[in-house]
Amino acid sequence: MTRPWKHPDSGYYWFRKRVPDELRNLIGKREERFSLGTRDPTEAKRLHAIKLAEVEERWSNLRAGQRPLSPDDIAREAAAIADQVRRQLEADPYQQLRWDVEIGAGLWGTDKTDGDYYTDITQPLSPVDGKRLAQRATCYALVDDRLAARGLAAQDDDRQRLARAVSLELQRIVHEHQAYLLGRTEVRPIGSGLSAIRLPTAPLTFSAIIEGWLVEKKPNQKTEYTWRKVMTQLSDFLEHDDARRVSPDDLVSWKADLLAKGLKAKTIRDSKLAPVRAIFQWAVDNRKLDANPAARINIDLKSRSSEKRRGYSDEEAKIILRAARREKESHKRWVPWVCAYTGARISEICQLRSEDVKKIDGTWCIAFAAEAGSLKNVNSERAVPVHSALADEGFLKFATTARKGPLFADLAPDRFGSRGGTGTKILSRWIRSLGVTDKRISPNHSWRHRLKTLGRRHGLAVDILDAMTGHGRKTVADTYGEFPPDAMLRELSKIAEIKL
Structure with missing residues (x-):
């Protein structure tokens, strides 16, 4: 057990502990050694215990090597950096802070300085870009000092996430400090074990929370x-x-x-x-608000039978599929048919790539993958077998002869780069134009309701039906094992072809 060491000349107590052999190359010395700043033996023991815990934690982090930082890690480290900055201000409240809050509000926006503070900039920077680069450098310097002090080796993405979180803390601190110097203050503790000082009640903007x-x-x-x-x-x-x-x-x-x-x-x-x-x-x-003002604010939803969403009837499905057969635009020609025999979301189908229609274990399937575009949740990533009616209609020939890339290339991406978003709007208006105007019908979602109804009518296995439509598992048992394509096709084949 290590204990405080009293320096024979000054009388001050020191922390001394030998560095383990496996960490010497990383730390660069054989011994951790620094003054505890006190001659009092009781105080030295207290400080020594604190420093010993910090050193042991740092060594443990060094042994672990690089690891991802969780959201709690990010919040905790950013708060610790902020407390350190506040302590410095407590020691000298009138020191000059080199931080521009107007620049800080848009510090991480997309521009030619975007990226790490050491980004190579080949063109001359404007004064604003220069300040933005300098303030990012400040965030990264604080982050790197903190990570080094704790022996953490963060991944690049986590390092940037922490720098962004630190920039929000610095914005708040500077707002507080400016208000303090103008006399708009309240008593607020800086940290555990420290005396309270006067700090401002600074605004917490919506944009700061969103960032x-x-x-x-x-x-x-x-x-x-x-x-x-x-x-x-x-x-x-x-x-x-x-x-x-x-x-x-x-x-x-x-x-x-x-x-x-x-x-x-x-x-x-x-x-x-x-x-x-x-x-x-x-x-x-994340300790920025004391309470959530929206926590108990809700609204009563009264379900009316006239507004309850329903699936397409057989006659409505026929109207849409007959009209689709006459269309030349690929998304109007094929998306309704795929909806009718998979129960997939229209947005999921519109963003398919030609390579997503493929054989899996000998069965032709449509794979809904995150690489093709945004999916609603983890259960939405799945593969659904191609129903025989869809194959007979010619969908496989269309998909396998299409160019590599977006299957429905005639759909332009929306402002978010999603063909699913564009297709959802276009097909909704098109279906309404066919005379399917019942308000209980959702042009896009009613296909999913219909497949669930057909699944119950024809006795499909519930867990397989949920897997096909991308719904969540209802029991722990449902999460065990896989859903083989041939088993899914066996169940899907119970649903008969729509006779047009």
Whole structure:
């Protein structure tokens, strides 16, 4: 057991511990040795125990080598870096901070300085780009010092995620410090064991929360766009974007305003309140908000039989498939047919590639893969056998003779690069134009309802039916084993061909 060592000349106690042989090349010395800064033996023992734990943790991290950082790791390390910066400000409140909050607000936007702070820039930088590069360098320097102190070898992606999180902390600290110097302050503790000092109640902007949420959650482009839009709508209603000023009463008023504008209750619940609740909860989980003002704000959904979604009837399916036979555009010709015999989402089908139609274990299948485009969830990645009716219609010939790449190349990608998004809108309008106007019909989703109905009618195995449609497993037992293509084809073949 190591213990504090008293220096014979100064009388100060020191920490000394021999570096294990396997770590000497990494650490570059034979002994960890530094002053504890005290001559008091009791205080030296306390500090020595703290430093010993830190050193042992650092050595453990060095032994582990490079490993991914979890979201909790990112949040914890960013908070520790922020506490260190605050302590420096506590020691000298009037020191000059080299951080521009206007630059910091868009620090990680896409521009020619995007990337690490050491990116090679061949063209002269504008003053704004130069500041942006310098502030990123500050974040990376703080991150690298912290990782080195803890013996962590982070992957490049994690290092950047941590730098982004640190930039959000620095934004908040600078806002607080500027307000403190102007006298707008409250008493707030800096850290465990330290005396409280006066710090400001700084705004916590919606954009700052969203940036932090993006770093951790990494949503697809469409979700990011949609959720930013919702937060902007809330900001416009409140006439401010300070999350710390948002109350449950504000959100109740916003909900009432949305209802008054004619939005459906389900839209308000799923597309407005849910994103706001999730983003505020991220802020609570990461110690930026004390409470989630949207936590208990909901809306009552009364199900009406006249509004309940249903699947296509046999006659409606025939109308659509007959019309599809007459179409020349590949997406109108084939997507409805694939929907009818797979129950897949229209968006999933529209983004298929020619190489996704292939033989698996001797069975022709349509593979829905993440490489082709965004999928709803982990269960959505699957392979569905090609029904004999689909093969007889000529779909296999179409798919196997198509050029490598997007199967429906005549569909232009939407603003998020998704052919699925474009196809969903085009086919929805096209189906409505055929006279299928019942409001209980969802032009895109009713194919999935229909396949579930047919599955029950013809006695398909429930777990296999769920696997084909990409629905979640209902029991732990369902997660065991695989779903062989021949077994799926056996069940799918129970559904008879639609006679046109």
